[in-house]
Amino acid sequence: MTASPTPSKSQRVYDHLLEGVVGGRLVPGQNLNIGIIASETGVSMIPVREALRRLQSEGVIIVEHHRGARVAEVGPNAYRDVMQTQAVLEALAVSLSAPHLTLDELDRARELNRDMDAAHRDGDFHRYNEGSLEFHRILQSACPNRYLRETLERGQLRIAAVRAAVIGYSADIAERLSQEHTELLDRIAAGAVPAEIERLMREHRDGTSAHDADGLRALAGK
Structure with a gap:
């Protein structure tokens, strides 16, 4: 070996x-x-x-x-811009990646989603953050467009850096995100058409940006 x-x-x-x-x-x-x-x-x-x-x-x-x-410091408005861009690009990347993801990769993504649930219950938002970063990397990993993957990675790192400073998600939000992850993985495994995967991914990203921006505003006001 x-x-x-x-x-x-x-x-x-x-x-x-x-x-x-x-x-x-x-x-x-x-x-x-x-x-x-x-x-x-x-x-x-x-x-x-x-x-x-x-x-x-x-x-x-x-x-x-x-x-x-x-x-780097990213304010709420700049973060909103990053997330809007990321939502569009990541939705496309995952829709292109989905047909090529293996069962092992999907199983690993499900395992990460379960670990994120456990991390949230334990109050370990940093572990949750790291799991989220890896989860999204897996979904993008089989995208055949290398430039798109590289552009997304830069955005992912900026998002992860911001989220490390945000206190965390409420139980309701964390549960919703977990359900969205599960639905996305189920539809990928079922061979859903790219347009459906793109829509689900876009809605998922759009749904988290407002909360994160609110968290940044709260931190800035302290």
Whole structure:
């Protein structure tokens, strides 16, 4: 059996920082110290700078001359714009991906949905957030349009970063989202036509953006 390749140093730093943002350890507006990051990950400053440039290109962090790097902040209006764009593009991507998803991939998505339910019951919104990110990645994964997948990934990371700062979903909203996930997976498994998958995905994304924007406004008002 061939061993998996060892991630590059810059990839290790990238994964470390992205996990911190999505998991809520690094919050919007927080300054990032290159020396501290290098010490935490056991690398020199060069891989750290490479990882920061990559995250900057994905909109996860901001790097400014003389001010250094910080986790990107997204206000309610900007988040609304991201979500509107994401809803349209992701609905298309999932409709293109659906016919090519395997039973194993659908089973993994169902498992993630169940784990998100458990995470919500446990009050672990960061675990819920990570599960949601992976769930949506799976549904897009078989999309044959590589440019569309790459564009969506950048949007997904910005959404995940914002959601890490939002307190969480009420039980009613979490239950509705879980039901929407289940319906979407059931229709994909049943071979629903692309137009139906696109409609369900669009409605799902549109239904969460208002809540997240309200959460951002509440945080900004504190």
